[in-house]
Amino acid sequence: MNIKLKVWRQKSAKEKGKFVKYTLENASPEMSFLEMLDALNTKLILQGDDPVAFEHDCREGICGCCSLYINGRPHGPGEKTTTCELHMRSFKEGKTIVIEPWRSRGFPVLKDLIVDRHAFDKILIAGGFISNEAGTAQDANSILIRKDKADEAFDSAVCIGCAACVAACKNASAMLFVSAKVSQFALLQQGKVEAKQRVQAMVRKMDELGFGNCTNTYACEAECPKGISVTNIARMNREFFGARIGTQKS
Amino acid sequence: MSKMLRYSSLTKKYIMALAGFLLMVFLLIHLGINLFIIPFTENHQDIFRDGVHFMTTNPLIKIMEIFLFGGFLVHILIGIILQLRNWMARPVRYAKSNHSQGSFFSKYMIYTGVVILIFLIIHLGNFYFVKLGLTEAPEGMSRVADDHDFYNMAINLFSNKIYSGIYIVLFILMGFHLNHAFQSAFQSLGLNHSKYTPFIKAVGDFYSIVVPLGFILIPLYFIIYY
Numbered sequence: 001m002n003i004k005l006k007v008w009r010q011k012s013a014k015e016k017g018k019f020v021k022y023t024l025e026n027a028s029p030e031m032s033f034l035e036m037l038d039a040l041n042t043k044l045i046l047q048g049d050d051p052v053a054f055e056h057d058c059r060e061g062i063c064g065c066c067s068l069y070i071n072g073r074p075h076g077p078g079e080k081t082t083t084c085e086l087h088m089r090s091f092k093e094g095k096t097i098v099i100e101p102w103r104s105r106g107f108p109v110l111k112d113l114i115v116d117r118h119a120f121d122k123i124l125i126a127g128g129f130i131s132n133e134a135g136t137a138q139d140a141n142s143i144l145i146r147k148d149k150a151d152e153a154f155d156s157a158v159c160i161g162c163a164a165c166v167a168a169c170k171n172a173s174a175m176l177f178v179s180a181k182v183s184q185f186a187l188l189q190q191g192k193v194e195a196k197q198r199v200q201a202m203v204r205k206m207d208e209l210g211f212g213n214c215t216n217t218y219a220c221e222a223e224c225p226k227g228i229s230v231t232n233i234a235r236m237n238r239e240f241f242g243a244r245i246g247t248q249k250s
Numbered sequence: 251m252s253k254m255l256r257y258s259s260l261t262k263k264y265i266m267a268l269a270g271f272l273l274m275v276f277l278l279i280h281l282g283i284n285l286f287i288i289p290f291t292e293n294h295q296d297i298f299r300d301g302v303h304f305m306t307t308n309p310l311i312k313i314m315e316i317f318l319f320g321g322f323l324v325h326i327l328i329g330i331i332l333q334l335r336n337w338m339a340r341p342v343r344y345a346k347s348n349h350s351q352g353s354f355f356s357k358y359m360i361y362t363g364v365v366i367l368i369f370l371i372i373h374l375g376n377f378y379f380v381k382l383g384l385t386e387a388p389e390g391m392s393r394v395a396d397d398h399d400f401y402n403m404a405i406n407l408f409s410n411k412i413y414s415g416i417y418i419v420l421f422i423l424m425g426f427h428l429n430h431a432f433q434s435a436f437q438s439l440g441l442n443h444s445k446y447t448p449f450i451k452a453v454g455d456f457y458s459i460v461v462p463l464g465f466i467l468i469p470l471y472f473i474i475y476y
C-alpha cells in the first residue's frame with residue numbers, strides 16, 4: 001500500500017517545529033506502525049535527509065516508549081494497543097496519517113516526535129516506592145494478602161508509564177498514571193505503611209510539574225493501552241482526602 | 251482567595267463537588283416551588299405565595315442562603331481557576347483534534363457554566379435585588395407587580411416570549427452541565443464503586459433531564475396558553 005504522512009518535525013527543544021508531508025510506496029499492510037516509520041527513515045537516509053526521530057524499545061507493548069499521537073488519538077486507532085502493536089492494515093490507503101508528539105506542558109518536545117518524559121520519573125521519585133530494608137527475602141506467606149486485593153493491585157501495576165493518559169486528556173492531566181501508582185501500593189500491606197505521605201507527595205509533585213486537573217472526562221481510560229480504570233482516580237481521591245485530614249500540620 | 255490558589259488540584263475538586271451538590275439540592279427546592287406557578291391545582295397561587303413567603307422570611311433559610319451564595323461563589327471561582335490551569339497545561343495544541351471517547355458534556359463545562367452565571371445575574375436582577383430594594387420592580391408590563399409579588403413578577407417575565415425562549419435555551423444548557431456534573435461530583439469525592447456507580451450515573455441522567463424539563467414546563471405553559 002502507498003502511505004501518505006504528515007509528520008511533526010522539530011530540530012530541537014528550542015527550535016520551532018512544523019509539519020512535513022511524506023509518502024511511502026510499497027508498504028505492506030502487515031507492517032507494524034514502527035516498521036513503517038523504519039522504512040520511511042531508510043528512504044530519508046538514502047535521500048540524504050534527516051530521519052524522523054521517534055522513541056521505541058521493546059516493540060511488544062510493555063516498555064511504553066512508542067508514544068505517538070496518530071490521527072487525533074494516542075497510539076492511534078484500536079483499543080488497548082500501543083503504537084508498536086498497531087499495524088498498517090488499520091489504515092485506509094490514500095488517507096493522510098497525521099503523526100504528532102505528546103502535547104503537554106509536563107512533556108516538552110526534544111526532537112521531532114520524542115518528548116521528555118522525565119516528569120513521570122520525578123513523580124515516582126516523590127513517592128512511588130516503598131522504603132524496604134534489603135535483607136534476605138522473608139517467607140512469602142508471612143504477609144497475607146487477599147486475592148481480590150492482589151488482583152486489583154496487579155491491574156493498577158500493569159501501567160507501563162507511556163503517558164497516553166496525559167496525551168489523551170483535554171487538560172493534559174496525569175491523574176490516571178499517578179492514581180495507578182498510588183493504588184498499586186495502597187492496596188497492598190507493604191505499601192500501606194507510607195500510604196499517607198506517598199499520596200500527598202505524589203499529588204504535590206504532579207501539580208508542581210504543570211499537569212492539568214481532572215475533569216472526569218475519562219478519555220484517559222478509553223486510550224490506556226493497558227486498560228487502567230478510572231476507579232484508580234477515585235481511589236486516589238479517597239486516599240488523598242483521608243491523608244489530608246489524617247496528618248498533622250507540619 | 252490566594253489560599254484557594256494554593257490548594258492542591260484534588261482539594262479544589264472536592265470543594266467544587268461539595269458546592270455543586272449544594273447547588274443541585276437548591277435547584278430541586280427551587281423547582282418544587284416554581285412548579286406551582288402552573289395552575290394544575292385550584293390553590294396553586296396560594297401554595298406558591300406560601301412557599302415564597304417561607305423562603306424569604308424563615309431564619310433557617312436565611313442562614314442557608316449564606317451557604318448558598320458562598321457555594322455559588324466558590325464553585326464559580328474554583329471552576330475558573332481550574333479551567334485556566336487546564337488550558338495552560340497544554341501550551342501547544344494538537345493539529346488533529348482529539349477523537350478519544352469520553353464524557354461528552356465534560357468538555358463544555360466552563361461554557362455551560364458561564365451561561366448559567368450570566369443567567370444567574372439577570373435572574374438576581376429580576377427577583378432577588380428587587381426583594382433587597384436594589385432594583386425597581388418592573389412597571390408597565392401586561393400586569394403590574396408590586397415589590398414582593400414574585401408570582402406576578404414571574405408572570406410578567408414569562409408573558410414575554412423572548413424571555414421565555416432564552417429561559418428554555420438556558421435550561422437545556424444547564425441540563426448539559428448537570429448531566430456531566432452529577433456523576434462527576436461523586437467521582438471527585440472518591441465515590442466510585444462497581445456496584446453503585448452505574449446507578450449513580452442513571453440517577454444523574456434522570457436528574458439532568460427531569461429538573462431542567464421541570465423548569466422549562468413553566469415558560470412552555472405560558473407560550474402555549476397565552
Ligand code: HEM
Pocket residue numbers: 213214215216263264266267270271273274277325326329330332333359360362363364366367370427428430431432434435436438439
Ligand atoms: C445551578 C448551578 C450549578 C450547579 C448545580 C453546578 C453543579 C456542578 C457540579 C456538581 C459539578 C461537578 C464537580 C466535580 O466534577 O467534582 C460542576 C462542575 C463545574 N461547574 Fe458547575 N454548577 C452550577 C453552576 C456553575 C457556574 C455558574 C459555573 C461558572 C463558571 C460553573 C462551572 C463549572 C465548571 C467549570 C465545572 C467543571 C470543573 C472541573 O471539573 O474542573 N458551574 N458543576
Ligand code: FES
Pocket residue numbers: 055056057058059060061062063064065066082083084085
Ligand atoms: S515500543 Fe515498547 S511499548 Fe511500544
